[in-house]
Amino acid sequence: GENVEQHPSTLSVQEGDSAVIKCTYSDSASNYFPWYKQELGKRPQLIIDIRSNVGEKKDQRIAVTLNKTAKHFSLHITETQPEDSAVYFCAASITGNQFYFGTGTSLTVIP
Amino acid sequence: DGGITQSPKYLFRKEGQNVTLSCEQNLNHDAMYWYRQDPGQGLRLIYYSQIVNDFQKGDIAEGYSVSREKKESFPLTVTSAQKNPTAFYLCASSIQLTGFEQYFGPGTRLTVT
Numbered sequence: 757g758e759n760v761e762q763h764p765s766t767l768s769v770q771e772g773d774s775a776v777i778k779c780t781y782s783d784s785a786s787n788y789f790p791w792y793k794q795e796l797g798k799r800p801q802l803i804i805d806i807r808s809n810v811g812e813k814k815d816q817r818i819a820v821t822l823n824k825t826a827k828h829f830s831l832h833i834t835e836t837q838p839e840d841s842a843v844y845f846c847a848a849s850i851t852g853n854q855f856y857f858g859t860g861t862s863l864t865v866i867p
Numbered sequence: 868d869g870g871i872t873q874s875p876k877y878l879f880r881k882e883g884q885n886v887t888l889s890c891e892q893n894l895n896h897d898a899m900y901w902y903r904q905d906p907g908q909g910l911r912l913i914y915y916s917q918i919v920n921d922f923q924k925g926d927i928a929e930g931y932s933v934s935r936e937k938k939e940s941f942p943l944t945v946t947s948a949q950k951n952p953t954a955f956y957l958c959a960s961s962i963q964l965t966g967f968e969q970y971f972g973p974g975t976r977l978t979v980t
Contacts, residue, residue, distance in 0.1 A: 757926065762909075788967045799957065799971040800910070845909055852898065852967030853917070854925065857909035 758783040760848050762858025769836050770866050777861045779846035780828040786848040786856075789829045791820060794843045794860075803844075804831070836865045870894045873958050873972035880952075880979050888943045888975045890958030899941035900959040900969065903927060910957065916941055917963065945977065952979045 759782040769775050781789075787808035792800035806813045806820045806829065813820050817836075822829040833840055846858040870893040880886045890899065898917045902910040912925030916935040930949025935941055941960075945952045958972040 760909075790967075790969065792971075799973050802968055802970070805968065847910075849967060852961050852963050852969070854912060854915065855900070855910075855969060857902075857911070859907070859909040 758856040760856045760858045762846050766862045768864045775833045775836055777831045779858050781848040785850050788849040790847050791831050792845045838865050838867050841865045871972040873975050878977045883947045886945050888956055890941045892960045896960035897963040898961045901943045902957045904955040
């Protein structure tokens with residue numbers, strides 16, 4: 757089956773700096789790559805996603821890039837704010853049938 | 868946060884007892900999923916269902932059972948055969964046909980002693 761690896765496991769940045777989280781996947785058939793934000797004790801919330809026919813997608817301060825050849829995708833958060841502090845999960849899926857998640861990155865934004 | 872509800876929020880059971888976790892959605896989503904989340908780990912798929920009366924095992928289905936008798940409901944039973952049932956359980960749904968976006972319920976924290 758699919759194997760998704762996520763790095764780093766923890767990340768601390770100063771407020772206003774950028775944060776980058778990277779994921780790799782193993783199954784070249786995966787074609788949908790969502791990113792979730794999970795605050796302590798709460799449900800994961802979809803923050804951005806990308807499909808395999810697109811190389812980059814942006815939504816305000818958040819962007820995701822996908823390199824199909826290398827089988828990796830990354831989450832970029834610019835101008836970080838304290839409310840960005842949370843655990844972020846990447847995932848890979850083949851047409852939404854099964855989702856395989858990374859192990860998460862705990863992001864701390866230091867005011 | 869969408870129309871996915873899970874109940875109860877906290878559940879305590881004695882070892883050896885079966886327990887059923889509820890998941891209901893009013894989003895008219897086709898697919899529903901159950902995940903288990905342990906501290907410091909990602910989400911691991913237990914079962915998923917794409918249509919009523921049909922479901923498939925995920926990576927960690929042993930000790931769990933599900934049913935999908937209605938489109939809106941996908942209950943998960945944690946049986947006594949599950950060796951380490953204490954965890955945070957998340958239900959999710961997605962529309963599938965027109966998009967793959969997956970939306971999560973608030974979760975049930977199960978503690979078995």
